[in-house]
Amino acid sequence: MKQLNILIFSLWVIGFVHTQEKTHVISHNGETIVTDPSKGNNSYKRWAVFPKKTKDIRSIILNLKFQCPDSIRCADWDYVDHIRARQKNDSTVYEIARMLTPYGGFFQKDWGFEWQVDVTDFSLILRNEVEIDYIHSGYEDNKTRGWKVTVDFEITYGTPIANPIAIHKIYDGSYKYGYENDPIENHLVPVTIKANSNTSFSKMKIHQTGHGMDANGCGEFCSKYRDIVFNGEVVDHKDLWMECGDNPLFPQAGTWIFDRANWCPGYLVQPDEVLLNTVSAKPFTVDLNMEPYQTDNPSANELISAFVIEYEKANAANDVTLVDIIQPSTRVMHSRKNPFGGLPVIRVKNNGSQPLKKMTIVYHLEGEKPQKYQWEGDVGFGEETLIVLPTEVFSKKDTAQFHVALERPNGKRDAFSTDNLGQSTYQRPNILPETIIVYYKTNNKPGQNTYAIKNSFGDIAFEKDSIDMKPSTVYLDTIKLNPGNYNFKFNDTAGDGLEFWFKARAGRGEVKLLDSLGRAIKQFKSDFGSHINYYFTVRDDMPYELDNKPSIAVFPARTSGPITLDYFSNTPANVKVLIVDQESESKILEEHNYHNFSKGPLDYNLSYLPKQRYYIKVYVEGEEIYKNRIRLKE
Structure with missing residues (x-):
């Protein structure tokens, strides 16, 4: 019976996969990107052929891959890069993505990393022949340093969530911030648009990052808020600040751990999206307001591009999408949370006009019996949520495919089920013995550090705080664990790990997990930022592995x-x-x-x-x- 269930599920999966047609449009394929120090930016314009306007597009995901170039080193600095699009025979240019390059001084020839961002809202212009311009800014040496860049548009065909009608550029530029005689609101003026007669709702999409350095650290290193005003009312309030110590791309050569104004080094900006309740054929006004700010000798700039996209009504009342499988996963963006054994984590989005209140989630590792979870919650149209599935996953295989399917949103048939199903690659976590020793050598700031070992359900097996810890001292904790899946979490409240080149006076500490013979079973980098997040499994039927x-x-x-x-x-x-x-x-x-x-x-x-x-x-x-x-x- 178990084999029959798996066979039926597998055939069902195959049916889904075959009905989801995809294509890839690659505008830049492993191109070497360098600066132009004479101008401060370098443009790489390439023509690409996208689907015709008659072809329905369900989604467009931009995959951006960075590598070290073949003949020169990876670049050193955290510069702002723009990806812009322009249709043939049109002068309007749209910033569809923004990249903040990493500090690449540590990276070796085999290094590579990949980011993703959803650019479906630009599907009106990503049609037919489009000029994709990758603009790399900066002034560093361009003979010995650069990046190898691939820009890949992953296009999934199918009925759109809602049909786009028009796209309007609202703001696009570098806006001076902090000037008493020329406040930023003189330039971020309200914009009025008359909605199309078929418009049911609109979306404001914003790329915004802060740059420059005045006496207060603005705009790069100061936290300010921003309001989105729709028809005179604030509909979105955001603190433009991002913590960088948990960046999945770590360690980097520069000040990668320092929190910044809505960005981090080595980060593809995930644009803010604000739904607007526009009324068909009626004018509406949008405005972006920055927190009031003035200073002597200002030098801050807010780099902003913002668009309003008008849409017809959603094409379905009940339509849920599996956006991502976070655990288990081998995607580098999720590398801080994997390899993994425990309770799986997925991200879903409600694309139906009705709030998502319940659904069935079916999941399993290949070769095992599918599990069913009756989820309940409340997710509005266009919103996403993380869901922790209630049954642990573990396989004795080194790798296995993990499958997820979403069924019956709100107890109804999903109108577009082709994006309800996904799979990821499970990597078996390390097997550890029942007795382990936590080797912890403090740096000169032991008061910043705590650690704990918990099982998949949050039960604490061991924890240690910083009380009475001394600088530059070795602590050994012997811990006895029952068979099961565990997480070792080591926290640093300053976000600078147990070593950081910019804070040499803080010294260097170390963390290792040892067996009872003093041999390493897991060794961690000390330059880890805000935390170490390590998943492992204790088994009495499998030998443990040494590092x-x-x-x-x-x-x-x-x-x-x-x-x-x-x-x-x-x-x-x-x-x-x-x-x-x-x-x-x-x-x-x-x-x-x-x-x-x-x-x-x-x-x-x-x-x-x-x-x-x-x-x-x-x-x-x-x-x-x-x-x-x-x-x-x-």
């Missing part, structure tokens, strides 16, 4: 000369350490060899070298396994 890759770290990254290389490995080996010139790696400044070496700090003093950047490389049994940058400063 046999050597843990290597160098601190500080900026130094007047002294540095320490911390090395920890379960296996003694022949280790070689090289100090080389960054721009000419064949130029070896120092070489150190250690025989039958397994753990310990290694101290060097480079104060005699010229004040510039270097690489420190570590070879184990002749293989390069570590490379990082050191900056010698005055």
Whole structure:
């Protein structure tokens, strides 16, 4: 009977997959992007052919991939990049996406990362021949640094959630902020639009990031609010601030942990969306108001592009979409929460005109019996919600496909069921023994750190706060666990991890999980930002695994000369350490060899070298396994 259930479910899944037609339009395919220091921006215009206007589009997801270029290094700075679209024979240009580039100084040749943003609201203009312009800003050297960029539009065909009628550009520019004699509201003026006779509702879509640096840190490093005003009433209020210490792209070479004005380094902006209750054939007014602000010697800028899209009424009363599977997943955007064993987490969106009150969710790992969950809640039209499914997932396989299907929204047939189903790749979490040792060496700020181990249902197996902890001290906690799925969460309230190059005075700490013999079963990077989030499983029918890759770290990254290389490995080996010139790696400044070496700090003093950047490389049994940058400063 179990096999029959799985077979029926699998055939049902295949039917869904076959009815969801997709295509990809790639405007930039692994192109090397560099700055133009003479202008501060560099334009890469490419023509792409999108579906004809007669073809119904259900969704358009922009996939943006960054890699290190083949012949030069990854770029260093957090610059603002724009992706703009212009239809053939039309002069109007639309910013459809905005990227804030990462600090790439640490990234090696095999590095890559991918982001996504929904650009379906621009489906009116992403038709036929379209010029896609990738604009890379900045002034850094363009001969030795850059990015390899792929811009991929993933288009799913099918009945739209609602038919778009018109798109209006409301604001588009860099607006000076903080000027007493020229306040920003002189430029962010109200805009009045007459709705189309078929318009049922409208959506305001906003890209906004703060830049510049005055005495108060504005606009990049200061928190200000913004109001969206519709027909004279505030319909949306937002604090333009983003915490960066939990960025899934970590660590980075620069100040990636510092919170910023609605963006972080290494981040594809997720635009704000505000639904407007417009009335057909009636004029309406929209306005964007910034928090009042004035300062001496202002230099802040609010970079804003905003659009209003008019829509006909929603095409269905009951229409739910599976937007994403967050756990389990192998997507790099979810890497802080995976690999994973425990209660799955999904994101769904209500695309029906009726509030979503209930539905059935069917889910399972391949080869296992499907589970059914009768979900209840209240999600309005156009809104999204996270749902935690009530049954744990675990497979003895290294990987398996995880399937989810949404059924019967509000007890009714879903009008467009092709986007009700999805799958992700499950990676089995590490198997740990029943007895583990938490090795925690504090840095100079132990009061910022706490940690806990909880099972999937939130029950605490062990927790430790910072009371009575001393700086630069090793603490060992031996913990006995029952079989099950667990999460080890290590928090840093300052968001700067146990080390950060900009805060060298805070020192460096370490966290590892050891077995009862003192061998590493999991070693964590100390430059982790706000938290470590590690899922594992304890089993009495499977052997646990050791973390046999050597843990290597160098601190500080900026130094007047002294540095320490911390090395920890379960296996003694022949280790070689090289100090080389960054721009000419064949130029070896120092070489150190250690025989039958397994753990310990290694101290060097480079104060005699010229004040510039270097690489420190570590070879184990002749293989390069570590490379990082050191900056010698005055």
